[in-house]
């Protein structure tokens with residue numbers, strides 16, 4: 001069966017890789033990000049109408065119902081999954097916390113994903129779809145890294161939200177899980193120096209960066225029926241961070 | 243009321259269809275009639291999850307989120323929310 005999956009942050013990085021994987025498998029993707037990237041446009045050329053796109057800034061969480069759902073995801077287009085992938089990382093020492101930057105990060109990493117989940121579940125209820133929700137968390141919510149306390153807090157919030165969503169909506173067959181990613185080589189981690197990268201990798205069993213493909217494959221697994229008895233879980237795809 | 247052709251009788255008929263969709267899914271008997279004084283929990287047998295489904299179906303049909311402005315208890319209150327307080331009084 002082919003599915004219709006909403007993914008945030010499809011312009012690059014993990015979200016793009018995931019969109020590509022699902023499209024190649026015949027699924028329909030509704031992608032959100034602020035920019036339509038050349039890479040996503042290439043996917044649109046290849047997959048036509050199955051590669052849907054809406055330019056949307058997740059800082060506008062209060063516009064999600066009208067702009068994302070009413071306009072872009074009407075009820076007559078059943079939704080089988082939602083992948084909360086887009087996020088921003090504001091890093092600094094706790095003692096340097098800038099409240100405005102912290103608020104902005106929370107809007108994108110926590111408020112918008114929770115609001116998207118609200119409407120995704122409503123959509124699934126309307127169409128009686130036993131849908132799957134997947135949040136992308138980060139290993140830093142479990143293992144401390146200097147400078148990432150505020151960012152890690154947003155991921156911890158999502159993990160708690162996911163577990164409770166799983167409990168609340170399980171009786172309707174709706175599942176919620178987290179894929180806890182290790183450090184991947186994307187734009188988000190581009191500001192790390194080689195030295196920092198080495199130090200992070202040395203904390204893993206595999207001694208290397210987490211492969212985007214491996215994280216995307218774990219997300220696909222949670223979206224498919226093969227994981228139908230798994231909910232409320234965190235799956236670590238992190239090169240074995242120890 | 244967003245649609246000028248709607249009056250209380252029509253809305254009640256549409257609501258009955260929506261209520262029965264929710265009841266059918268739970269294996270409950272279909273209701274033959276819906277009256278304004280009926281209570282959503284006691285008379286319709288809805289729990290909070292059923293009420294969430296009801297909300298979505300009403301939102302889809304009438305473009306009104308009936309629970310947005312606080313809890314509703316009876317069919318009459320649902321009618322009021324749908325009609326912005328006018329429907330059940332004027333018709």
Ligand SMILES: NC(=O)c1ccc[n+]([C@@H]2O[C@H](COP(=O)([O-])OP(=O)(O)OC[C@H]3O[C@@H](n4cnc5c(N)ncnc54)[C@H](OP(=O)(O)O)[C@@H]3O)[C@@H](O)[C@H]2O)c1
Nearest residue numbers: 009011012013014033034035058086087138183184186188
């Ligand atoms: N990279 C890592 O090492 C790492 C490690 C653990 C977990 N993660 C998590 O993995 C996920 C994917 O990260 P990534 O590495 O692929 O990041 P990335 O390369 O920086 O991509 C982030 C994506 O999110 C979108 N985005 C950012 N801000 C947005 C906003 N305000 N509104 C809408 N879209 C927005 C971006 O698109 P636009 O710029 O076009 O809006 C982009 O498509 C994130 O949840 C991240 O926290 C990453």
